[in-house]
Amino acid sequence: MHGEPHVSVCIRAHSRTDALRSAIASALSQTYTDLEVVVSDDSGRLASVVTAFDDPRVRYHRNPEPAGATANLTRVVSLARAPLVAILNDDDEWLPGFLATAVGVLDSHPDVGVVFTDDYLEARGRRTRRRLPYRPGRHDRFLSDLLEHSMPASTTVGRRAVWTGGDGSVSIPPDTVGMELVWLRAASGGWPFYYVDEPLGISRFNREQVSLSDDELPTRQIATYGAFRFEDPTCEELRRARVAEFLLARAHVRLRRRRLRDARADIARANATSPRALGLRAAIALSGLRGLAIRWGCSHPRALVALLELWRRMRPPLLPKLAAGGRDLPR
Known part of the structure; x- marks a missing residue:
């Protein structure tokens, strides 16, 4: 890859080999291609899955010992090089146009901090659209909405400054739900959010989750x-x-x-x-x-x-x- 990517796709992974393979493939199949895929392996058993992708945009990191979901989120985001950060759970997928849509919004609205979309919920192979309870478009004051409802984990893209708070470091307390904390911090800090009412990802539900x-x-x-x-x-x-x-x-x-x-x-x-x-x-x-x-x-x-x-x-x-x-x- 020549130069720095525009989007870092961050995947925190733990032992779901087939699902991880599908997640990485969906990121590499995006119509928007100026990206890197960073995988942080918290199990130490996924190197062969990641390195099987013969693509210089894919980067692999192995934690020396299990860190837990939140600490692994901190780790994978800290490894990101791009100004835009997209989190993709290791058992979820994106539709091909997700990044093109999200990046288009952020590039057109340079003051917007976070963009998110609807998704499909999949359980036991059956898929249905999940419609989020927000007004489509830009939200300059989003904190009350966010406190009342929630956001999808894997169909959200934010500026790196949202994650770092502007000081270059990623700090997420390990006993919290990391992504929710970051979005709350962004909304309370005045970052505008933007909602696209189009399903552009697949979030898988299972009993363990x-x-x-x-x-x-x-x-x-x-x-x-x-x-x-x-x-x-x-x-x-x-x-x-x-x-x-x-x-x-x-x-x-x-x-x-x-x-x-x-x-x-x-x-x-x-x-x-x-x-x-x-x-x-x-x-x-x-x-x-x-x-x-x-x-x-x-x-x-x-x-x-x-x-x-x-x-x-x-x-x-x-x-x-x-x-x-x-x-x-x-x-």
């Missing part, structure tokens, strides 16, 4: 949202409500495990953190219904489509009392 039988995911989400404090009172209340929601999700796991003291502590902390958030959304988190529905849907793909669409249309507001009061959330 979405299982809430372990309390690790809600614990990481609590740490992610707990790392911030926002001056805007509405955004701060949304943040606290998000923490409360994940505390209740973790309480559900602990109740199932008969860790009653820990569960009671989480419920009490949720109530102290955001008593206004303890509405229907909180009840769903505490009951574990959403996690159960998604886990069941992964084994029944037709049902998964219907369940996710139903959740998108009927999802209760994070702060029902705030919504009922008629106050407009900042956009």
Whole structure:
């Protein structure tokens, strides 16, 4: 490769050989070609998969010992050389026009920090479009939307400055959900976001990914949202409500495990953190219904489509009392 690439495709990998092969192939098949593919191997067993691609744009790094998902994300982004960074999970894929679309937006809007698109969800070989609940186009104030909803992991491209904060280093606390923390940091720092309502990636769902039988995911989400404090009172209340929601999700796991003291502590902390958030959304988190529905849907793909669409249309507001009061959330 002559000169520096314009886009670094960063893949943090761990032992999924066939899926990784497909992910790399989808990156190299992009209609936009000024890119590099950086793979950070956290298992030490994927060198042959990566080096089998006879393409100078592919770079391989092996961690000397397992680092974990968040630390491996930090590592792979720190290896990126390009001004634009795209994260591709090792079991996801892009459609050929994804990078051309995303890079086109960022090149046309030099002040926009992050662009993201819809994707297809795939479970057991069955695929359906996931429509995100955002207004298409540019969002100059995106923090409240991001706190209320979420973004896809593998159909997002951001400027390297979004990841580094301008000081050239990538710092993501290891106990957080790394990409969510980066997007929250970008939105709270004033970076505009841009949403393209076109499905340009494939995100694969399986029971291991979405299982809430372990309390690790809600614990990481609590740490992610707990790392911030926002001056805007509405955004701060949304943040606290998000923490409360994940505390209740973790309480559900602990109740199932008969860790009653820990569960009671989480419920009490949720109530102290955001008593206004303890509405229907909180009840769903505490009951574990959403996690159960998604886990069941992964084994029944037709049902998964219907369940996710139903959740998108009927999802209760994070702060029902705030919504009922008629106050407009900042956009």
